[in-house]
Amino acid sequence: MPLQINGRQHVVVLEPRVSLLDALREHLDLTGSKKGCDQGTCGSCTVWIDGRRVLACLTLAVAASGHEIVTIEGLADGDQLHPMQRAFIEYDAFQCGYCTSGQIMSAIKVIEEGNAGTDEDIGEFMSGNICRCAAYPNIRAAIRHVRDEAGGRS
Amino acid sequence: MRPLTYSRAADVQDAIALATANPASAFLAGGTTEVDLIRAGISRSEHLVDINELPLRGVEDLPDGGLHIGALARMSDVARTPRVVERYPAISRALLLGASEQLRNMASMGGNLRQRTRCAYLRDGVSPCNKREPGSGCAALDGFNRGHAILGTSEHCIATHPSDVAVALVAFDAVIRTVGPEGERAIPFDDFFLLPGDTPQLEHPIAPGELIVGIDVPGAPIARGSVYLKFRDRQSYEFALVSVAAAIEVDDNVVAGVRIAMGGIGTKPWRARRAETALVGSPPNETSFRHAAAVELAEAVVREHNAFKVELAQRAMVRGLVHSLNGRQS
Amino acid sequence: MSAVGTPVTRVDGPAKVTGAARYSAEISLPGMTYLAVVGATVASGRVTAIEADAARAAEGVLAVLTPEELPKIAAEPHLLPSLVGGPAPGESFFPMQDDVVQYAGQPVALVIAEEYEQAHHAASLVRISYQPTKSITTIEEGREQAYEAQRLFGGLMPARSERGDVEAGLAGADVRVEVAYKMAANHHNPIEAPSTVATWDGGNLTLYESTQGIRATQQTVAQLLGLPIARVRVITRFVGGGFGGKAMVWPNVTLTAMAARYVGRPVKLMLTRPQMFTSNGHREEQEQRIAIGAARDGRLTAIRHEKLSITSPFDDWAEPATGVSSQLYGCENFLGVHRLIKGNTMTPTFTRGPGESLGVFTLETAMDELAYQLAIDPVELRVRNHTPVDPFGNPWSSDGLVECLRLGAERFGWSERNPAPRTTRDGEWLVGTGVAAAAYPIAFFMPPQRARARIFADGSAIVQTSTQEFGTGVLTMATQVGADALGVALREMEFQAGDSDLPNSTAAVGSAGAGMVSSAVHAAGTALREQLIALAVSDEQSPLHGAGPGSVKVADGHLTSAERPGAVDTYRELLSRNHLSDAEALGMWRPPPLDTPHGLLTFGAQFAEVAVDPELGLVRVRRLNGAFAPGRVLNPLLAHSQLMGGMLWGMSQALLEGNHMDPRYGRWAETNLAEYLVPVNADAPEVRVDFVDVDDELVGPLGAKGVGEIGQVGAAAAIANAVFHATGRRIRSLPMAPELVMDPAVGGR
Structure with missing residues (x-):
């Protein structure tokens, strides 16, 4: 089946039961999207489909065929990191790094969705991404920074 | 898999x-x-x-001032639809307080109504569960049942219905539209969710191949002042311990109309009709609200770990009515 | 210029924010196969039959291993903490050696298949019959058979500590507080599941493993499989969180290696989230009781602190909970006791702030009650009981407790507090504040730690040791330490870790990681610098020739000496002139002996502000402030994150986290992240972290005492004390769930 990922067409033979997350990680070697629970309860597999953030673990790859998929690997422009990626480094918005891909994929959308107006909103709309290291205040700081930074790509 | x-x-x-x-x-x-x-x-x-x-994603006006919500409309989209926010703020709030934005972007309105209980004994695949294996028993009755229902239960199942938006929808007498091999049907919202009784494996009166195509929410001016409050251990991304959808209308210092539904405590989205009946004609104050709540919870059946919900549900209902009365949204 | 002490951003940051960082399940090898583990569904009994025909016939299945097919292990595992440096099995038990079931979730069959989905589907087709026997999985069920433990931590520590006459001390007290708490079990739940990729090349085994101790993994697997240690290599690039759950070596690692040998191909195992509740230990369900006596002036006269908890059938495990209460305050009469119940769970294990975090919870909530009984300010009461020496009369290696309490109080605005409970309202919320002292032991159980430093002709340098990055920032801090020790710019230094072939360092547990690694790295960098200085001063062509080695300073790769004003040599030129392509040195740090005559605690103070909705039982933490004295702060940005994370763990322990056994089945009731609650972003308040500078020359050449645990210690107590201040009610169970916090009195008002 064809999968359009990060602007590139991949053709891969997959059974219908294969999740988009496993397709990325086990079949396409795109391991930036993380498997944390495989149950829709942690957010570390967050990717964008047709511009919206969704969970790759509860999406079947076959159902995503024909749609535009963006993963963490699709954010940076060569060595030029996305402003949110830079802000996550600058504000130390992660520790172990395992939830980070999902956090960043959500964080960019939180701003785009218009849900980053207040800290309370950011907290609420980032709550689908669990960070067990509890870097939450720093994640909010990174999002505030990108929100406030004029000319940020987000 | x-x-x-x-x-x-x-x-x-x-x-x-x-x-x-x-x-x-x-x-x-x-x-x-x-x-x-x-x-x-x-x-x-x-x-x-x-x-x-399928082209079932729209939200359209109904002639009576209500709305038709397509079954495939996503929770996040419906929550932000201006007509929903204006006419049924409780529906919008209930949607936004459910799950996470990622899940709301994925989950459809029709699918939300067919989501299944979070009962751990259903999901573990091993414990006795009359939903999973009819006749095997209900492990929750004498198990860890903190999250389980206190209203609408039976001796065969006490699983809580987990939806938030269904609570708001049942408060406003929504109707579910289906198309199946036998043609089209309109199922009143309250009838769509079956009490467990002797057959907890049967959750909806829906035939094989029958598809939910939309939800009609009748026009209801009272709903414009509605609230949805959700109480839980953590502040987000958790199913409700107790939730309440409430809307109240006062005329000449008595309750002229009221809608109340509750989540987290019922085996189905729980329309609090007894409380509504008790309230109409009463003065709109905490004493009346508390009385109405007590009437609704009078028939609660508690188990070892969920007894607290009887009191919590009453306090939540009072809170919901007070907020609706005061025009507070949260 | 010194790199140590500066807020350098993480060196692994770019890899982590782009998804390029590879965790253990993300290794791709030709011919990879997938392992699914079938766990027992009963907690006690025997497996009477395994029907695996359907699974074996399922598409893609390469093998189904039952105890019949699985080879026997070469040696019985004996639990010993990984910090000790040897093999470190998490429990003195290895599954699938016979038909016995000791706990639910224990592996009973393995399925290996070509694809992930095939393995898990086939695993669901394996039918297992049991002859169950009566299990004990809760304290309530086993209370009658509780016994006093003799030794803890695999025999490493005594389970009882006693001095003076505690009963006389209590009897003679002017004021007594006696309280008991029930504390639910906790599960680590890192977001990355324990993951293993095992691949054999002849008799050599390579494991890509999500572990907090690659050397512990290497030694444990070698021992269990009867392999020379040299034949086992463990590679761990990144670990997606550990929190103690990956500090010991659990059976699944060795089982994966066995499966790979059986099918003759690489095998990948990633545990499922539900399996994580029965595969890598947990913080045990426990009850703690404390009795404190004090004179009218607040001075403590006696502390009696008891813990009762449930362990496995095969290990006397309890997280030690009375170590801090025995030392934190001056008190002549003390008794600490650990009692155990043998139950049908796996052996519990280290969980962040092991043992002492709940021990301190008990002590510090009792201290708050004492403060109210005595009408002494809670901060002042703690200051009054401060002691400059440990119970043996040894001075602290470094102190800072009083300074942390004072600084924390100032930054928090403690002096503005009205001590009377239930006096501040904000709409539907009651507002309260609370304080707790924090302390965590430093333990020098580890063997000597080694690192290798190497510099190349172009001036670039590496330093290496066999540790691993699981979020502590060790890659970054060791880079800073290595750069300073060698005297090169940060950009020239790379720290390499994650491979058991590198020089020895012990598992990163108990906050020891940063101290151990930085000490070894410092030693290696220093050794190499001294070697190069010696070369320079003996090199006739060097501008520094003949200078005293002790006079030579190195910075940014430039060597200078006060004895040779204006003269500069560089590492590059030195190596080039001497026709050296590189130079290297091994460095070793030997920890102080266990009987070092010093008190060893890291100190801090925690302050919390909470809002409580007394009708609905909701608790919202509005502010958390911590002041800590962790010795030298190697990187304030990263130390802040570690401490903040620990404080939020404390919040979680106070309010959210707890699992419950269903004693009928001996299975955990909450086995996913929707039911087992950890905090989400909306739960986390802003957190303030302040540092108190203390010099510590004992704990290592850099004086770093560690920041992994201390942030978590005391935070839950400060929150519980704030809940009391807000509501006037003490909650005697953790977590403090809404049904406990709901005020029975406010209903129907």
Whole structure:
């Protein structure tokens, strides 16, 4: 089946039961999207489909065929990191790094969705991404920074 | 995960035909319940009919001032639809307080109504569960039942219905529209959710191949002042311990109209009709609210770990009515 | 210029924010196969039959291993903490050696298949019959058979500590507080599941493993498989969180290696989230009781602190909970006791702030009650009981407790507090504040730690040791330490870790990681610098020739000496002139002996502000402030994150986290992240972290005492004390769930 990922067409033979997350990680070697629970309860597999953030673990790859998929690997422009990626480094918005891909994929959308107006909103709309290291205040700081930074790509 | 076959439906009739052709089929919309339960070995579906290309995503006006919500409209979209926010703020709030934004972007309104209980004994695949294996018993009755229901239970099942938006919808007498092999149906919201009784495995009066195509929410001016409050351990991304949808109208210092529904405590989205009846004609104050709440919870049946919900639900109901009365949204 | 002490951003930051960082399940090898583990569904009994025909016939299945097919292990595992440096099995038990079931979730069959989905589907087809026997999985069920433990931590520590006459001390007290708490079990739940990729090349085994101790993994697997240690290599690039759950070596690692040998191909195992509740230990369900006596002036006269908890059938495990209460305050009469119940769970294990975090919870909530009984300010009461020496009369290696309490109080605005409970309202919320002292032991159980430093002709340098990055920032801090020790710019230094072939360092547990690694790295960098200085001063062509080695300073790769004003040599030129392509040195740090005559605690103070909705039982933490004295702060940005994370763990422990056994089945009731609650972003308040500078020359050449645990210690107590201040009610169970916090008195008002 064809999968359009990060602007590139991949053709891969997959059974219908294969999740988009496993397709990325086990079949396409795109391991930036993380498997944390495989149950829709942690957010570390967050990717964008047709511009919206969704969970790759509860999406079947076959159902995503024909749609535009963006993963963490699709954010940076060569060595030029996305402003949110830079802000996550600058504000130390992660520790172990395992939830980070999902956090960043959500964080960019939180701003785009218009849900980053207040800290309370950011907290609420980032709550689908669990960070067990509890870097939450720093994640909010990174999002505030990108929100406030004029000319940020987000 | 068990092997699956998959097809994409081109239109409603196609979807019904595809689903009817294989008795072990399920419709696939957002997948947030179905994929999860197939992976957990709870859903026995072998064939998925992907209905996402069906044109059922819109929110449209009804002649009576109500709204028709397409079954495939996503929770996040409905929550932000201005007509929903204006006319039924409780529906919008209930949607936004459910799950996470990622799940709300995926989950459809129709799928939300068919989501299944979070009862751990259903999901573990091992414990006795009359939903999973009718006749095997209910492990929750004498188990860890903190999250379980206190209203609408039976000796065979005490599983809580987990939806938030269904609580708001039942408060406003929504109607579920389906199309099936036998044609179209309109099912009153309260009738769509079956009490467990002796047959907890039967959750909805819906035939094989019958597809939810939309939800009609009748026009209800009272709903414009409605609230939805959700109480839980953590501040977000958790099912309710107790939730309440409430709307109140006062005329000449007595309650002229009231809608109350509760989540987290019932085996179905719980319309608090007894409380509503008790309130109409009463003065709109905390004493009346407390009395109405006590009337509604009088028949609660508690188990070892959920007894606190009787009091918590009453306090929540009072809180919801006070907030609706004061025009507070949260 | 010194790199140590500066807020350098993480060196692994770019890899982590782009998804390029590879965790253990993300290794791709040709011919990879997938392992699914079938766990027992009963907690006690025997397996009477395994029907695996359907699974074996399922598409893609390469093998189904039952105890019949699985080879026997070469040696019985004996639990010993990984910090000790040897093999470190998490429990003195290895599954699938016979038909016995000791706990639910224990592996009973393995399925290996070509694809991930095939393995898990086939695993669901394996039918297992049991002859169950009566299990004990809760304290309530086993209370009658509780016994006093003799030794803890695999025999490493005594389970009882006693001095003076505690009963006389209590009897003679002017004021007594006696309280008991029930504390639910906790599960680590890192977001990355324990993951293993095992691949054999002849008799050599390579494991890509999500572990907090690659050397512990290497030694444990070698021992269990009867392999020379040299034949086992463990590679761990990144670990997606550990929190103690990956500090010991659990059976699944060795089982994966066995499966790979059986099918003759690489095998990948990633545990499922539900399996994580029965595969890598947990913090045990426990009850703690404390009795404190004090004179009218607040001075403590006696502390009696008891813990009762449930362990496995095969290990006397309890997280030690009375170590801090025995030392934190001056008190002549003390008794600490650990009692155990043998139950049908796996052996519990280290969980962040092991043992002492709940021990301190008990002590510090009792201290708050004492403060109210005495009408002494809670901060002042703690200051009054401060002691400059440990119970043996040894001075602290470094102190800072009083300074942390004072600084924390100032930054928090403690002096503005009205001590009377239930006096501040904000709409539907009651507002309260609370304080707790924090302390965590430093333990020098580890063997000597080694690192290798190497510099190349172009001036670039590496330093290496066999540790691993699981979020502590060790890659970054060791880079800073290595750069300073060698005297090169940060950009020239790379720290390499994650491979058991590198020089020895012990598992990163108990906050020891940063101290151990930085000490070894410092030693290696220093050794190499001294070697190069010696070369320079003996090199006739060097501008520094003949200078005293002790006079030579190195910075940014430039060597200078006060004895040779204006003269500069560089590492590059030195190596080039001497026709050296590189130079290297091994460095070793030997920890102080266990009987070092010093008190060893890291100190801090925690302050919390909470809002409580007394009608609905909701608790919202509005502010958390911590002041800590962790010795030298190697990187304030990263130390802040570690401490903040620990404080939020404390919040979680106070309010959210707890699992419950269903004693009928001996299975955990909450086995996913929707039911087992950890905090989400909306739960986390802003957190303030302040540092108190203390010099510590004992704990290592850099004086770093560690920041992994201390942030978590005391935070839950400060929150519980704030809940009391807000509501006037003490909650005697953790977590403090809404049904406990709901005020029975406010209903129907």
